[in-house]
Amino acid sequence: MNVLVTGGAGFIGSHLVDRLVGDGHSVVAYDNLSSGFLDYFNPYAGNPHFRFVRGDVLDVAALTEAMRGCDTVFHLAANADVRFGLDHPRRDLEQNTIATHNVLEAMRAAGARRIAFSSTGSVYGEAKVFPTPEDAPFPIQTSLYAASKLAGEGMIAAYAAGYGLQGFIFRFVSLLGERYSHGHVFDFYKQLREHPQELRVLGDGTQRKSYLYVKDCIDAMLTALEKGRDPVGVFNLGADEYCRVTDSIGWICEALNVKPELKFSGGDRGWVGDNPFIFLDCARIRSLGWAPRLTIREGVVKTVEYLRENPWLLEARA
Protein backbone atom coordinates (compact mmCIF):
# COMPACT_ATOMS: atom_id res chain seq x y z
CA MET A 1 0.00 0.00 0.00
CA ASN A 2 0.90 3.63 -0.45
CA VAL A 3 -0.63 5.18 2.62
CA LEU A 4 -1.16 8.64 4.02
CA VAL A 5 -1.94 8.88 7.73
CA THR A 6 -3.47 12.13 8.99
CA GLY A 7 -2.58 12.64 12.62
CA GLY A 8 0.40 10.38 11.87
CA ALA A 9 2.48 11.78 14.74
CA GLY A 10 -0.25 11.23 17.31
CA PHE A 11 -0.95 8.43 19.77
CA ILE A 12 -2.75 6.07 17.39
CA GLY A 13 -1.22 7.43 14.19
CA SER A 14 2.38 6.87 15.23
CA HIS A 15 1.68 3.23 16.17
CA LEU A 16 -0.02 2.75 12.83
CA VAL A 17 2.98 4.26 11.02
CA ASP A 18 5.30 1.86 12.87
CA ARG A 19 3.20 -1.09 11.86
CA LEU A 20 2.78 -0.02 8.23
CA VAL A 21 6.48 0.75 7.72
CA GLY A 22 7.33 -2.51 9.47
CA ASP A 23 5.05 -4.39 7.08
CA GLY A 24 6.85 -2.88 4.09
CA HIS A 25 4.34 -0.26 3.01
CA SER A 26 5.18 3.27 1.87
CA VAL A 27 3.91 5.79 4.37
CA VAL A 28 3.34 9.53 4.47
CA ALA A 29 2.66 10.82 7.98
CA TYR A 30 0.70 14.08 7.80
CA ASP A 31 0.44 16.03 11.04
CA ASN A 32 0.39 19.63 12.20
CA LEU A 33 2.25 18.65 15.40
CA SER A 34 -0.37 20.39 17.53
CA SER A 35 -0.32 17.35 19.78
CA GLY A 36 1.92 14.82 17.98
CA PHE A 37 5.65 14.22 18.43
CA LEU A 38 8.19 14.15 15.63
CA ASP A 39 10.53 12.07 17.78
CA TYR A 40 8.40 9.01 17.11
CA PHE A 41 9.83 9.00 13.59
CA ASN A 42 13.51 9.03 14.57
CA PRO A 43 13.86 5.36 13.54
CA TYR A 44 12.87 6.29 9.97
CA ALA A 45 15.55 8.88 9.26
CA GLY A 46 16.77 8.12 5.75
CA ASN A 47 14.12 5.45 5.15
CA PRO A 48 12.92 5.94 1.56
CA HIS A 49 9.53 4.39 2.39
CA PHE A 50 8.68 6.99 4.99
CA ARG A 51 7.97 10.69 4.64
CA PHE A 52 6.76 13.21 7.18
CA VAL A 53 4.76 16.22 6.01
CA ARG A 54 3.96 18.93 8.51
CA GLY A 55 0.58 20.23 7.50
CA ASP A 56 -2.92 20.92 8.67
CA VAL A 57 -6.04 19.04 7.57
CA LEU A 58 -7.72 22.42 7.06
CA ASP A 59 -5.19 23.11 4.26
CA VAL A 60 -6.69 21.17 1.33
CA ALA A 61 -3.95 22.13 -1.12
CA ALA A 62 -1.14 20.88 1.13
CA LEU A 63 -3.13 17.77 1.96
CA THR A 64 -3.76 17.01 -1.72
CA GLU A 65 -0.11 17.53 -2.55
CA ALA A 66 1.02 15.21 0.27
CA MET A 67 -1.49 12.59 -0.86
CA ARG A 68 -0.27 12.25 -4.44
CA GLY A 69 0.59 8.63 -5.22
CA CYS A 70 -1.30 7.28 -2.20
CA ASP A 71 -4.03 4.69 -2.63
CA THR A 72 -5.17 4.54 1.00
CA VAL A 73 -5.75 7.21 3.64
CA PHE A 74 -6.09 6.64 7.37
CA HIS A 75 -7.82 9.77 8.61
CA LEU A 76 -7.00 9.87 12.31
CA ALA A 77 -6.38 13.60 12.82
CA ALA A 78 -9.12 15.05 15.00
CA ASN A 79 -9.99 17.19 17.91
CA ALA A 80 -10.30 14.44 20.50
CA ASP A 81 -11.12 16.75 23.38
CA VAL A 82 -14.53 15.31 24.14
CA ARG A 83 -14.94 16.73 27.59
CA PHE A 84 -14.45 20.42 26.83
CA GLY A 85 -16.33 20.53 23.54
CA LEU A 86 -18.91 22.91 24.96
CA ASP A 87 -16.22 25.50 25.72
CA HIS A 88 -15.42 25.95 22.03
CA PRO A 89 -18.25 24.55 19.88
CA ARG A 90 -16.66 25.52 16.57
CA ARG A 91 -13.61 23.32 17.15
CA ASP A 92 -15.35 19.98 16.50
CA LEU A 93 -17.02 21.43 13.42
CA GLU A 94 -13.73 22.62 11.97
CA GLN A 95 -11.23 20.01 13.05
CA ASN A 96 -13.52 17.01 12.64
CA THR A 97 -16.40 17.71 10.25
CA ILE A 98 -14.80 20.20 7.84
CA ALA A 99 -11.43 18.44 8.11
CA THR A 100 -13.00 15.14 7.03
CA HIS A 101 -14.64 16.88 4.09
CA ASN A 102 -11.19 18.24 3.17
CA VAL A 103 -9.62 14.79 3.37
CA LEU A 104 -12.30 13.41 1.05
CA GLU A 105 -11.84 16.25 -1.42
CA ALA A 106 -8.07 15.80 -1.36
CA MET A 107 -8.61 12.09 -2.07
CA ARG A 108 -10.77 12.89 -5.10
CA ALA A 109 -8.17 15.32 -6.37
CA ALA A 110 -5.19 13.05 -5.70
CA GLY A 111 -6.88 9.83 -6.82
CA ALA A 112 -6.74 7.98 -3.49
CA ARG A 113 -9.54 5.40 -3.41
CA ARG A 114 -9.75 4.03 0.10
CA ILE A 115 -10.30 5.76 3.44
CA ALA A 116 -10.17 4.40 6.99
CA PHE A 117 -11.71 6.71 9.58
CA SER A 118 -11.44 6.83 13.35
CA SER A 119 -14.99 7.35 14.51
CA THR A 120 -16.19 6.70 18.03
CA GLY A 121 -18.53 4.50 20.05
CA SER A 122 -19.92 7.79 21.34
CA VAL A 123 -21.97 8.10 18.15
CA TYR A 124 -24.44 5.68 19.80
CA GLY A 125 -25.28 8.43 22.30
CA GLU A 126 -26.85 6.84 25.34
CA ALA A 127 -27.46 3.46 23.76
CA LYS A 128 -30.35 1.28 24.84
CA VAL A 129 -28.85 -2.03 23.67
CA PHE A 130 -25.70 -3.58 25.24
CA PRO A 131 -23.37 -4.67 23.92
CA THR A 132 -24.22 -2.14 21.21
CA PRO A 133 -24.06 -3.44 17.61
CA GLU A 134 -23.28 -1.33 14.55
CA ASP A 135 -26.94 -1.40 13.49
CA ALA A 136 -28.28 -0.31 16.88
CA PRO A 137 -31.38 1.91 16.83
CA PHE A 138 -30.76 5.31 15.19
CA PRO A 139 -29.22 7.26 18.07
CA ILE A 140 -29.61 10.76 19.43
CA GLN A 141 -26.28 12.55 19.82
CA THR A 142 -25.17 13.77 23.24
CA SER A 143 -21.85 15.50 22.51
CA LEU A 144 -20.44 17.84 19.89
CA TYR A 145 -17.51 15.46 19.47
CA ALA A 146 -19.71 12.48 18.60
CA ALA A 147 -21.93 14.66 16.41
CA SER A 148 -18.87 15.75 14.42
CA LYS A 149 -17.69 12.15 14.04
CA LEU A 150 -21.17 11.14 12.89
CA ALA A 151 -21.00 13.95 10.33
CA GLY A 152 -17.69 12.52 9.13
CA GLU A 153 -19.16 9.02 8.85
CA GLY A 154 -22.05 10.34 6.79
CA MET A 155 -19.80 12.18 4.34
CA ILE A 156 -17.53 9.16 3.90
CA ALA A 157 -20.51 6.92 3.12
CA ALA A 158 -21.96 9.49 0.71
CA TYR A 159 -18.59 9.87 -1.05
CA ALA A 160 -18.35 6.08 -1.31
CA ALA A 161 -21.82 5.93 -2.89
CA GLY A 162 -21.27 8.95 -5.11
CA TYR A 163 -17.65 8.77 -6.19
CA GLY A 164 -16.83 5.09 -5.81
CA LEU A 165 -14.43 5.39 -2.88
CA GLN A 166 -14.22 2.56 -0.36
CA GLY A 167 -14.81 3.62 3.23
CA PHE A 168 -13.92 1.91 6.50
CA ILE A 169 -15.57 3.50 9.51
CA PHE A 170 -14.17 2.37 12.85
CA ARG A 171 -16.12 3.17 15.98
CA PHE A 172 -13.50 3.07 18.72
CA VAL A 173 -13.91 2.70 22.41
CA SER A 174 -11.20 4.61 24.33
CA LEU A 175 -7.72 3.36 23.53
CA LEU A 176 -4.88 2.57 25.92
CA GLY A 177 -1.18 1.79 25.58
CA GLU A 178 2.22 3.28 24.90
CA ARG A 179 2.26 7.01 23.94
CA TYR A 180 -1.22 7.48 25.39
CA SER A 181 -1.52 11.05 26.61
CA HIS A 182 -5.20 11.81 26.95
CA GLY A 183 -7.97 10.35 29.10
CA HIS A 184 -8.71 8.99 32.51
CA VAL A 185 -5.58 6.85 33.07
CA PHE A 186 -3.44 9.84 32.13
CA ASP A 187 -5.38 12.15 34.44
CA PHE A 188 -5.30 9.70 37.35
CA TYR A 189 -1.60 8.93 36.87
CA LYS A 190 -0.77 12.62 36.79
CA GLN A 191 -2.75 13.32 39.96
CA LEU A 192 -1.21 10.40 41.84
CA ARG A 193 2.28 11.40 40.81
CA GLU A 194 1.73 14.83 42.32
CA HIS A 195 -0.16 13.71 45.43
CA PRO A 196 -0.42 9.94 46.01
CA GLN A 197 -2.72 10.38 49.01
CA GLU A 198 -5.70 11.74 47.14
CA LEU A 199 -7.49 11.10 43.86
CA ARG A 200 -10.25 13.32 42.54
CA VAL A 201 -12.68 11.38 40.34
CA LEU A 202 -15.32 12.91 38.04
CA GLY A 203 -18.74 11.38 38.64
CA ASP A 204 -19.44 8.70 41.23
CA GLY A 205 -17.01 6.08 39.88
CA THR A 206 -19.76 3.76 38.63
CA GLN A 207 -19.44 4.74 34.98
CA ARG A 208 -18.87 1.62 32.91
CA LYS A 209 -16.56 1.91 29.91
CA SER A 210 -14.82 -0.35 27.48
CA TYR A 211 -11.21 0.14 26.39
CA LEU A 212 -8.91 -1.32 23.78
CA TYR A 213 -5.13 -1.62 23.61
CA VAL A 214 -3.82 0.56 20.79
CA LYS A 215 -1.91 -2.21 18.98
CA ASP A 216 -5.00 -4.43 19.08
CA CYS A 217 -6.90 -1.55 17.51
CA ILE A 218 -4.36 -1.31 14.70
CA ASP A 219 -4.52 -5.06 14.10
CA ALA A 220 -8.27 -4.74 13.82
CA MET A 221 -8.15 -1.90 11.29
CA LEU A 222 -5.63 -3.70 9.09
CA THR A 223 -7.70 -6.91 9.28
CA ALA A 224 -10.76 -4.99 8.09
CA LEU A 225 -8.85 -3.37 5.22
CA GLU A 226 -7.45 -6.71 4.17
CA LYS A 227 -10.76 -8.56 4.21
CA GLY A 228 -13.52 -5.95 3.82
CA ARG A 229 -15.18 -5.87 0.39
CA ASP A 230 -18.20 -3.63 0.96
CA PRO A 231 -18.17 -0.05 -0.37
CA VAL A 232 -18.76 1.07 3.22
CA GLY A 233 -17.72 -1.07 6.15
CA VAL A 234 -18.69 0.01 9.66
CA PHE A 235 -16.89 -1.75 12.50
CA ASN A 236 -17.09 -1.41 16.25
CA LEU A 237 -13.62 -1.78 17.75
CA GLY A 238 -13.46 -2.61 21.43
CA ALA A 239 -12.87 -5.31 24.00
CA ASP A 240 -15.55 -7.86 24.79
CA GLU A 241 -15.63 -6.53 28.31
CA TYR A 242 -16.00 -3.30 30.23
CA CYS A 243 -14.88 -2.04 33.60
CA ARG A 244 -16.05 0.50 36.14
CA VAL A 245 -13.99 3.61 36.81
CA THR A 246 -13.38 2.20 40.27
CA ASP A 247 -11.95 -1.04 38.75
CA SER A 248 -9.54 1.00 36.71
CA ILE A 249 -8.56 3.06 39.75
CA GLY A 250 -7.82 -0.18 41.62
CA TRP A 251 -5.49 -1.44 38.87
CA ILE A 252 -3.70 1.88 38.58
CA CYS A 253 -3.19 2.16 42.33
CA GLU A 254 -1.96 -1.42 42.54
CA ALA A 255 0.54 -0.81 39.73
CA LEU A 256 1.77 2.34 41.48
CA ASN A 257 1.53 0.83 44.96
CA VAL A 258 -0.50 3.75 46.33
CA LYS A 259 -3.70 3.91 48.37
CA PRO A 260 -5.23 7.34 47.82
CA GLU A 261 -8.40 8.63 49.38
CA LEU A 262 -10.99 8.84 46.57
CA LYS A 263 -12.89 12.11 46.23
CA PHE A 264 -15.83 11.73 43.86
CA SER A 265 -17.37 14.80 42.25
CA GLY A 266 -20.66 12.88 42.28
CA GLY A 267 -23.39 12.13 39.76
CA ASP A 268 -23.51 9.25 37.31
CA ARG A 269 -21.71 11.23 34.61
CA GLY A 270 -18.22 12.71 34.62
CA TRP A 271 -19.29 15.78 32.64
CA VAL A 272 -22.12 17.01 30.42
CA GLY A 273 -22.24 14.59 27.49
CA ASP A 274 -20.27 11.90 29.32
CA ASN A 275 -21.75 8.51 28.60
CA PRO A 276 -22.21 6.39 31.74
CA PHE A 277 -22.06 3.09 29.85
CA ILE A 278 -20.09 2.24 26.71
CA PHE A 279 -19.86 -1.39 25.66
CA LEU A 280 -19.75 -2.28 21.97
CA ASP A 281 -20.69 -5.50 20.21
CA CYS A 282 -17.59 -6.36 18.18
CA ALA A 283 -18.88 -9.55 16.56
CA ARG A 284 -18.52 -8.02 13.08
CA ILE A 285 -14.76 -7.42 13.27
CA ARG A 286 -14.29 -10.68 15.19
CA SER A 287 -15.99 -12.54 12.34
CA LEU A 288 -13.03 -11.47 10.17
CA GLY A 289 -10.68 -13.35 12.47
CA TRP A 290 -9.56 -10.55 14.79
CA ALA A 291 -9.48 -10.72 18.57
CA PRO A 292 -7.80 -8.41 21.09
CA ARG A 293 -4.67 -9.80 22.75
CA LEU A 294 -4.76 -7.69 25.90
CA THR A 295 -7.50 -7.44 28.48
CA ILE A 296 -8.60 -4.00 29.67
CA ARG A 297 -6.69 -4.58 32.89
CA GLU A 298 -3.50 -5.41 30.97
CA GLY A 299 -3.99 -2.33 28.82
CA VAL A 300 -4.39 -0.09 31.86
CA VAL A 301 -1.28 -1.52 33.52
CA LYS A 302 0.77 -1.20 30.33
CA THR A 303 -0.32 2.41 30.04
CA VAL A 304 0.70 3.20 33.61
CA GLU A 305 4.07 1.51 33.08
CA TYR A 306 4.67 3.53 29.93
CA LEU A 307 3.78 6.79 31.65
CA ARG A 308 6.12 5.92 34.54
CA GLU A 309 8.98 5.24 32.14
CA ASN A 310 8.29 8.35 30.03
CA PRO A 311 7.95 11.36 32.31
CA TRP A 312 8.65 13.63 29.31
CA LEU A 313 5.13 12.93 28.08
CA LEU A 314 3.60 14.36 31.24
CA GLU A 315 5.86 17.39 31.00
CA ALA A 316 4.87 17.91 27.35
CA ARG A 317 1.18 17.79 28.29
CA ALA A 318 1.52 19.96 31.39
Place this chain on the structure above:
Amino acid sequence: MNVLVTGGAGFIGSHLVDRLVGDGHSVVAYDNLSSGFLDYFNPYAGNPHFRFVRGDVLDVAALTEAMRGCDTVFHLAANADVRFGLDHPRRDLEQNTIATHNVLEAMRAAGARRIAFSSTGSVYGEAKVFPTPEDAPFPIQTSLYAASKLAGEGMIAAYAAGYGLQGFIFRFVSLLGERYSHGHVFDFYKQLREHPQELRVLGDGTQRKSYLYVKDCIDAMLTALEKGRDPVGVFNLGADEYCRVTDSIGWICEALNVKPELKFSGGDRGWVGDNPFIFLDCARIRSLGWAPRLTIREGVVKTVEYLRENPWLLEARA
Protein backbone atom coordinates in the same frame (compact mmCIF):
# COMPACT_ATOMS: atom_id res chain seq x y z
CA MET B 1 -44.19 33.00 20.09
CA ASN B 2 -41.50 35.29 18.73
CA VAL B 3 -40.24 33.29 15.81
CA LEU B 4 -37.45 33.54 13.26
CA VAL B 5 -37.81 31.44 10.12
CA THR B 6 -34.66 30.83 8.06
CA GLY B 7 -35.59 30.27 4.45
CA GLY B 8 -38.74 32.23 5.29
CA ALA B 9 -39.33 33.28 1.68
CA GLY B 10 -39.10 29.74 0.36
CA PHE B 11 -41.71 27.11 -0.45
CA ILE B 12 -42.17 25.73 3.05
CA GLY B 13 -40.99 28.83 4.93
CA SER B 14 -43.50 31.18 3.33
CA HIS B 15 -46.41 28.87 4.18
CA LEU B 16 -45.13 28.68 7.73
CA VAL B 17 -44.90 32.49 7.93
CA ASP B 18 -48.50 32.77 6.71
CA ARG B 19 -49.67 30.35 9.35
CA LEU B 20 -47.67 31.91 12.20
CA VAL B 21 -48.71 35.47 11.39
CA GLY B 22 -52.29 34.27 11.00
CA ASP B 23 -52.12 32.66 14.44
CA GLY B 24 -51.00 35.96 15.97
CA HIS B 25 -47.30 35.27 16.47
CA SER B 26 -44.50 37.74 15.79
CA VAL B 27 -42.41 36.58 12.87
CA VAL B 28 -39.02 37.43 11.37
CA ALA B 29 -38.51 35.88 7.93
CA TYR B 30 -34.78 35.53 7.24
CA ASP B 31 -33.87 34.67 3.66
CA ASN B 32 -31.12 35.48 1.16
CA LEU B 33 -33.68 35.34 -1.69
CA SER B 34 -31.47 32.91 -3.63
CA SER B 35 -34.60 30.92 -4.33
CA GLY B 36 -37.35 32.59 -2.27
CA PHE B 37 -39.79 35.28 -3.35
CA LEU B 38 -40.41 38.54 -1.50
CA ASP B 39 -43.85 38.83 -3.14
CA TYR B 40 -45.15 36.20 -0.74
CA PHE B 41 -45.00 38.86 1.97
CA ASN B 42 -47.02 41.53 0.16
CA PRO B 43 -49.99 40.91 2.51
CA TYR B 44 -47.83 41.90 5.48
CA ALA B 45 -46.82 45.39 4.36
CA GLY B 46 -47.16 47.56 7.45
CA ASN B 47 -47.92 44.62 9.74
CA PRO B 48 -46.02 45.29 12.98
CA HIS B 49 -45.84 41.57 13.76
CA PHE B 50 -43.90 40.72 10.62
CA ARG B 51 -40.39 41.64 9.57
CA PHE B 52 -38.34 40.50 6.61
CA VAL B 53 -34.55 40.44 6.89
CA ARG B 54 -32.54 39.74 3.79
CA GLY B 55 -29.52 37.80 4.97
CA ASP B 56 -27.53 34.65 4.55
CA VAL B 57 -27.28 31.83 7.08
CA LEU B 58 -23.52 31.88 6.55
CA ASP B 59 -23.46 35.41 8.07
CA VAL B 60 -23.61 34.65 11.81
CA ALA B 61 -23.54 38.31 12.88
CA ALA B 62 -26.53 39.26 10.72
CA LEU B 63 -28.36 36.11 11.78
CA THR B 64 -27.75 36.83 15.46
CA GLU B 65 -28.91 40.41 15.06
CA ALA B 66 -32.09 39.32 13.27
CA MET B 67 -32.76 36.74 15.99
CA ARG B 68 -32.74 39.15 18.95
CA GLY B 69 -35.95 38.82 20.91
CA CYS B 70 -36.95 35.52 19.31
CA ASP B 71 -37.64 32.45 21.45
CA THR B 72 -38.12 29.95 18.64
CA VAL B 73 -36.27 29.36 15.36
CA PHE B 74 -37.53 27.32 12.43
CA HIS B 75 -34.39 26.50 10.48
CA LEU B 76 -35.64 25.69 6.99
CA ALA B 77 -32.96 27.36 4.84
CA ALA B 78 -30.97 24.70 3.02
CA ASN B 79 -29.49 23.56 -0.19
CA ALA B 80 -32.29 21.24 -1.24
CA ASP B 81 -30.70 20.19 -4.50
CA VAL B 82 -30.40 16.51 -3.72
CA ARG B 83 -29.88 15.26 -7.21
CA PHE B 84 -26.87 17.34 -8.20
CA GLY B 85 -25.01 17.18 -4.88
CA LEU B 86 -22.10 15.32 -6.46
CA ASP B 87 -21.48 18.19 -8.88
CA HIS B 88 -20.56 20.56 -6.03
CA PRO B 89 -19.78 18.58 -2.88
CA ARG B 90 -18.93 21.63 -0.78
CA ARG B 91 -22.42 23.11 -1.15
CA ASP B 92 -24.18 20.72 1.24
CA LEU B 93 -21.36 21.15 3.75
CA GLU B 94 -21.63 24.92 3.69
CA GLN B 95 -25.31 25.58 3.20
CA ASN B 96 -26.57 22.75 5.37
CA THR B 97 -23.95 21.61 7.91
CA ILE B 98 -22.07 24.86 8.57
CA ALA B 99 -25.26 26.90 8.24
CA THR B 100 -26.95 24.83 10.93
CA HIS B 101 -23.95 25.33 13.20
CA ASN B 102 -24.29 29.07 12.58
CA VAL B 103 -27.99 29.03 13.42
CA LEU B 104 -27.23 27.25 16.70
CA GLU B 105 -24.46 29.71 17.56
CA ALA B 106 -26.72 32.65 16.75
CA MET B 107 -29.35 31.14 19.04
CA ARG B 108 -26.86 30.89 21.90
CA ALA B 109 -25.79 34.48 21.35
CA ALA B 110 -29.32 35.84 20.95
CA GLY B 111 -30.88 33.71 23.70
CA ALA B 112 -33.35 31.78 21.52
CA ARG B 113 -34.12 28.47 23.23
CA ARG B 114 -36.05 26.33 20.77
CA ILE B 115 -35.19 25.12 17.27
CA ALA B 116 -37.28 23.25 14.72
CA PHE B 117 -35.26 21.74 11.89
CA SER B 118 -36.24 20.45 8.47
CA SER B 119 -34.35 17.20 8.12
CA THR B 120 -35.20 14.50 5.62
CA GLY B 121 -36.39 10.92 5.37
CA SER B 122 -33.29 10.43 3.23
CA VAL B 123 -31.20 10.14 6.41
CA TYR B 124 -32.42 6.53 6.59
CA GLY B 125 -30.34 5.79 3.48
CA GLU B 126 -31.67 2.64 1.87
CA ALA B 127 -33.79 1.54 4.81
CA LYS B 128 -34.45 -2.11 5.51
CA VAL B 129 -37.64 -1.56 7.52
CA PHE B 130 -40.89 -0.21 5.99
CA PRO B 131 -42.61 1.91 7.03
CA THR B 132 -39.39 3.26 8.55
CA PRO B 133 -39.65 4.41 12.19
CA GLU B 134 -37.50 7.11 13.80
CA ASP B 135 -35.48 4.47 15.67
CA ALA B 136 -34.78 2.35 12.60
CA PRO B 137 -31.38 0.60 12.49
CA PHE B 138 -28.43 3.05 12.37
CA PRO B 139 -28.31 3.84 8.65
CA ILE B 140 -25.55 4.24 6.10
CA GLN B 141 -25.79 7.51 4.18
CA THR B 142 -26.19 7.46 0.42
CA SER B 143 -26.20 11.15 -0.51
CA LEU B 144 -24.29 14.27 0.45
CA TYR B 145 -27.61 16.01 1.06
CA ALA B 146 -28.78 13.46 3.62
CA ALA B 147 -25.31 13.31 5.19
CA SER B 148 -25.42 17.08 5.70
CA LYS B 149 -28.90 16.91 7.23
CA LEU B 150 -27.73 14.12 9.54
CA ALA B 151 -24.83 16.35 10.57
CA GLY B 152 -27.35 19.08 11.37
CA GLU B 153 -29.47 16.69 13.44
CA GLY B 154 -26.42 15.63 15.42
CA MET B 155 -25.39 19.19 16.23
CA ILE B 156 -28.91 20.16 17.28
CA ALA B 157 -29.10 17.18 19.66
CA ALA B 158 -25.63 17.92 21.07
CA TYR B 159 -26.53 21.59 21.58
CA ALA B 160 -29.73 20.52 23.33
CA ALA B 161 -27.75 18.23 25.65
CA GLY B 162 -24.94 20.71 26.20
CA TYR B 163 -26.61 24.10 26.30
CA GLY B 164 -30.17 23.27 27.30
CA LEU B 165 -31.85 24.17 23.99
CA GLN B 166 -34.94 22.26 22.92
CA GLY B 167 -34.69 20.68 19.50
CA PHE B 168 -37.37 19.42 17.12
CA ILE B 169 -36.00 17.38 14.25
CA PHE B 170 -38.48 16.74 11.45
CA ARG B 171 -37.65 14.11 8.87
CA PHE B 172 -39.73 15.12 5.87
CA VAL B 173 -40.75 13.11 2.89
CA SER B 174 -40.98 15.28 -0.26
CA LEU B 175 -43.54 18.05 0.07
CA LEU B 176 -46.21 19.13 -2.41
CA GLY B 177 -48.59 22.06 -2.73
CA GLU B 178 -48.87 25.72 -3.62
CA ARG B 179 -45.53 27.54 -4.32
CA TYR B 180 -43.80 24.21 -4.91
CA SER B 181 -41.01 24.77 -7.40
CA HIS B 182 -38.63 21.84 -7.09
CA GLY B 183 -39.03 18.10 -7.66
CA HIS B 184 -40.64 15.56 -9.88
CA VAL B 185 -44.11 17.16 -10.27
CA PHE B 186 -42.43 20.43 -11.22
CA ASP B 187 -40.13 18.71 -13.72
CA PHE B 188 -42.95 16.67 -15.28
CA TYR B 189 -45.30 19.65 -15.48
CA LYS B 190 -42.61 21.74 -17.14
CA GLN B 191 -41.86 19.04 -19.69
CA LEU B 192 -45.53 18.46 -20.52
CA ARG B 193 -46.15 22.19 -20.92
CA GLU B 194 -43.40 22.34 -23.52
CA HIS B 195 -44.19 19.05 -25.31
CA PRO B 196 -47.36 17.23 -24.17
CA GLN B 197 -46.62 14.24 -26.41
CA GLU B 198 -43.52 13.01 -24.57
CA LEU B 199 -42.35 12.65 -20.98
CA ARG B 200 -38.80 11.72 -20.04
CA VAL B 201 -38.66 9.88 -16.72
CA LEU B 202 -35.50 9.20 -14.67
CA GLY B 203 -35.24 5.53 -13.71
CA ASP B 204 -37.81 2.89 -14.67
CA GLY B 205 -40.82 4.53 -13.00
CA THR B 206 -41.08 1.90 -10.27
CA GLN B 207 -39.51 4.06 -7.55
CA ARG B 208 -41.87 4.24 -4.58
CA LYS B 209 -42.01 7.52 -2.68
CA SER B 210 -44.14 9.13 -0.07
CA TYR B 211 -45.22 12.78 -0.20
CA LEU B 212 -46.92 15.24 2.09
CA TYR B 213 -48.99 18.33 1.41
CA VAL B 214 -47.10 21.40 2.65
CA LYS B 215 -49.89 22.72 4.88
CA ASP B 216 -50.24 19.29 6.50
CA CYS B 217 -46.51 19.42 7.17
CA ILE B 218 -46.85 22.79 8.88
CA ASP B 219 -49.75 21.53 10.99
CA ALA B 220 -47.55 18.64 12.06
CA MET B 221 -44.61 20.84 13.06
CA LEU B 222 -46.79 23.18 15.10
CA THR B 223 -48.49 20.21 16.78
CA ALA B 224 -45.09 18.86 17.81
CA LEU B 225 -43.94 22.24 19.16
CA GLU B 226 -47.15 22.62 21.10
CA LYS B 227 -47.08 19.17 22.68
CA GLY B 228 -43.44 17.99 22.63
CA ARG B 229 -41.69 18.06 26.01
CA ASP B 230 -38.47 16.13 25.34
CA PRO B 231 -35.17 18.02 25.00
CA VAL B 232 -34.85 16.46 21.53
CA GLY B 233 -37.90 15.31 19.61
CA VAL B 234 -37.40 13.45 16.34
CA PHE B 235 -40.48 13.12 14.14
CA ASN B 236 -41.06 11.54 10.78
CA LEU B 237 -43.46 13.65 8.74
CA GLY B 238 -45.15 11.94 5.84
CA ALA B 239 -48.34 10.39 4.56
CA ASP B 240 -49.35 6.89 5.59
CA GLU B 241 -49.09 5.85 1.98
CA TYR B 242 -46.71 5.93 -0.94
CA CYS B 243 -47.05 5.93 -4.70
CA ARG B 244 -45.01 4.84 -7.66
CA VAL B 245 -43.60 7.42 -10.06
CA THR B 246 -45.96 5.97 -12.65
CA ASP B 247 -48.96 6.60 -10.35
CA SER B 248 -47.94 10.20 -10.01
CA ILE B 249 -47.50 10.52 -13.76
CA GLY B 250 -51.03 9.16 -14.25
CA TRP B 251 -52.53 11.78 -11.91
CA ILE B 252 -50.56 14.63 -13.48
CA CYS B 253 -51.53 13.59 -17.01
CA GLU B 254 -55.18 13.21 -16.01
CA ALA B 255 -55.19 16.69 -14.46
CA LEU B 256 -53.61 18.15 -17.60
CA ASN B 257 -55.64 15.95 -19.96
CA VAL B 258 -52.56 14.76 -21.86
CA LYS B 259 -51.36 11.29 -22.91
CA PRO B 260 -47.61 11.51 -23.45
CA GLU B 261 -45.36 8.70 -24.55
CA LEU B 262 -43.20 7.79 -21.54
CA LYS B 263 -39.45 7.55 -22.10
CA PHE B 264 -37.72 5.92 -19.14
CA SER B 265 -33.99 6.43 -18.61
CA GLY B 266 -33.97 2.96 -17.01
CA GLY B 267 -32.61 1.48 -13.81
CA ASP B 268 -34.34 1.34 -10.45
CA ARG B 269 -32.91 4.70 -9.36
CA GLY B 270 -33.40 8.13 -10.88
CA TRP B 271 -29.80 9.19 -10.14
CA VAL B 272 -26.82 8.21 -7.98
CA GLY B 273 -28.04 8.43 -4.41
CA ASP B 274 -31.70 8.32 -5.38
CA ASN B 275 -33.61 6.15 -2.97
CA PRO B 276 -35.93 3.69 -4.71
CA PHE B 277 -38.30 3.39 -1.73
CA ILE B 278 -39.17 6.03 0.87
CA PHE B 279 -42.05 5.31 3.24
CA LEU B 280 -41.92 6.61 6.82
CA ASP B 281 -43.70 5.38 9.92
CA CYS B 282 -45.41 8.48 11.27
CA ALA B 283 -47.02 6.91 14.34
CA ARG B 284 -45.05 9.21 16.64
CA ILE B 285 -46.44 12.48 15.29
CA ARG B 286 -49.88 10.89 14.84
CA SER B 287 -49.86 9.98 18.54
CA LEU B 288 -49.89 13.73 19.24
CA GLY B 289 -53.19 14.04 17.41
CA TRP B 290 -52.00 15.05 13.96
CA ALA B 291 -53.12 13.48 10.69
CA PRO B 292 -52.68 14.67 7.11
CA ARG B 293 -55.80 16.08 5.44
CA LEU B 294 -54.79 15.49 1.84
CA THR B 295 -53.89 12.21 0.16
CA ILE B 296 -50.78 12.07 -2.01
CA ARG B 297 -53.01 12.12 -5.07
CA GLU B 298 -54.80 15.25 -3.86
CA GLY B 299 -51.44 16.88 -3.14
CA VAL B 300 -50.16 16.10 -6.61
CA VAL B 301 -53.31 17.48 -8.27
CA LYS B 302 -53.24 20.62 -6.11
CA THR B 303 -49.62 21.17 -7.10
CA VAL B 304 -50.37 20.82 -10.81
CA GLU B 305 -53.30 23.23 -10.48
CA TYR B 306 -51.10 25.78 -8.72
CA LEU B 307 -48.40 25.52 -11.37
CA ARG B 308 -50.99 25.95 -14.12
CA GLU B 309 -52.38 29.08 -12.46
CA ASN B 310 -48.92 30.54 -11.73
CA PRO B 311 -46.82 30.39 -14.89
CA TRP B 312 -44.53 33.08 -13.41
CA LEU B 313 -43.05 30.38 -11.13
CA LEU B 314 -41.92 28.33 -14.11
CA GLU B 315 -40.44 31.43 -15.71
CA ALA B 316 -38.58 32.28 -12.49
CA ARG B 317 -37.11 28.78 -12.35
CA ALA B 318 -36.25 28.58 -16.05
